Amino acid sequence: MSDAWIAVIVVGAATIVLKSVGPVLLGGRPLPEHLTGVVALLAPALLAALVVTQVAGGDEEIVLDARLVGLGAAIVAILLRAPLLVVVIAAAASTAVVRLFT
Amino acid sequence: MSPGYRDGARKIAPIGVAAFAFAVSFGVLAKASGIGSVEAIVMSLTTFAGSAQFAVASILGAAGGVVSAIAAATLLNARYAPISVSVAPVLTGSRLRRLLESQLIVDESWAMSRRPDGHFDGKLLVGGGLALYACWNTGTVVGVLAGDALGDPADLGLDAAFPALFLALLVPQVRTRRALAAAVLGATIALALLPFTPAGVPIVAAAAACLIGWRRP
Numbered sequence: 001m002s003d004a005w006i007a008v009i010v011v012g013a014a015t016i017v018l019k020s021v022g023p024v025l026l027g028g029r030p031l032p033e034h035l036t037g038v039v040a041l042l043a044p045a046l047l048a049a050l051v052v053t054q055v056a057g058g059d060e061e062i063v064l065d066a067r068l069v070g071l072g073a074a075i076v077a078i079l080l081r082a083p084l085l086v087v088v089i090a091a092a093a094s095t096a097v098v099r100l101f102t
Numbered sequence: 103m104s105p106g107y108r109d110g111a112r113k114i115a116p117i118g119v120a121a122f123a124f125a126v127s128f129g130v131l132a133k134a135s136g137i138g139s140v141e142a143i144v145m146s147l148t149t150f151a152g153s154a155q156f157a158v159a160s161i162l163g164a165a166g167g168v169v170s171a172i173a174a175a176t177l178l179n180a181r182y183a184p185i186s187v188s189v190a191p192v193l194t195g196s197r198l199r200r201l202l203e204s205q206l207i208v209d210e211s212w213a214m215s216r217r218p219d220g221h222f223d224g225k226l227l228v229g230g231g232l233a234l235y236a237c238w239n240t241g242t243v244v245g246v247l248a249g250d251a252l253g254d255p256a257d258l259g260l261d262a263a264f265p266a267l268f269l270a271l272l273v274p275q276v277r278t279r280r281a282l283a284a285a286v287l288g289a290t291i292a293l294a295l296l297p298f299t300p301a302g303v304p305i306v307a308a309a310a311a312c313l314i315g316w317r318r319p
Binding site: 002003004005006007008010011012013014015016018019020021022023024026027028029030031033034035036037038039040041042043044045046047048049050051052053054055056057059060061062066067069070071073074075077078083084085087088089090091092093094095096097099 | 120123124127136137138141144145148149150151153154155156157158160162164165167168171172174175176177178179180181182183184185186187188189190191193197200201203204205207256257258259260261262263264265266267268269270271272273275276280281282284285286287288289291292293296297298299300301304305307308309310311312313314315316317318
């Protein structure tokens with residue numbers, strides 16, 4: 001089985017379970033309070049890590065290239081409150097243009 | 103369909119347009135990361151959670167291991183456990199029905215169904231979730247087809263689309279000082295490990311930053 005299929009099946013199954021924790025598994029009971037604070041911070045920590053690794057990640061090294069220009073364009077678009085799709089296109093287009101001329 | 107469900111679908115329509123576009127970009131980027139068309143479509147049908155799906159595509163695309171991809175995506179979706187707990191009182195009916203309806207929980211349908219008094223409206227949640235589910239999956243199919251027609255992903259700057267996307271998803275998450283601290287710490291851990299570990303590992307390790315939210319039981 002390909003890596004992609006393994007990821008699709010395992011992540012899909014895990015997500016189905018996670019989304020049903022409250023309505024099915026716990027049947028309406030609350031989560032332990034000390035856990036909710038930790039879980040709430042998972043998304044910001046992981047998304048920030050994804051930004052860093054996707055913009056500067058290389059083959060086990062830090063690589064700074066045209067992607068940085070794309071991230072800069074994305075920051076401007078986010079500050080201007082542009083919709084998500086515009087943010088993504090601004091990043092891709094500016095990176096593509098830099099690559100075209102370097 | 104009772105008015106409650108339809109209200110949910112109507113109310114979420116503007117977000118549905120954005121979700122459709124977002125799903126198109128998932129389809130395109132999944133293809134650019136070497137994920138097959140059928141895999142990408144099945145993933146949208148079963149996982150139905152944007153940031154986790156993009157995490158899998160980006161880690162597999164960067165030749166990170168499948169274990170890292172699964173761990174990062176599962177940790178990203180861990181938030182759905184407390185979110186699902188919050189709406190459990192309004193998802194009633196048989197076990198099967200609750201299981202199916204709970205799959206329609208995504209950040210947007212959940213946020214929209216929250217009433218000013220802090221309680222949730224189950225019909226808004228399910229109606230809105232169904233509409234988003236339809237947008238998300240048709241968008242993925244369109245993206246996968248478009249991805250086949252596009253050229254070299256690097257020439258198009260698609261690799262730069264990933265950090266931009268994750269940043270756009272991150273910004274609304276850092277509303278509190280604690281969340282900002284977790285984000286800064288997570289980014290620092292990832293950057294520190296980047297030169298020494300295979301792709302994917304820095305992301306999973308960054309999850310440790312969430313421990314600053316631990317409260318003594």
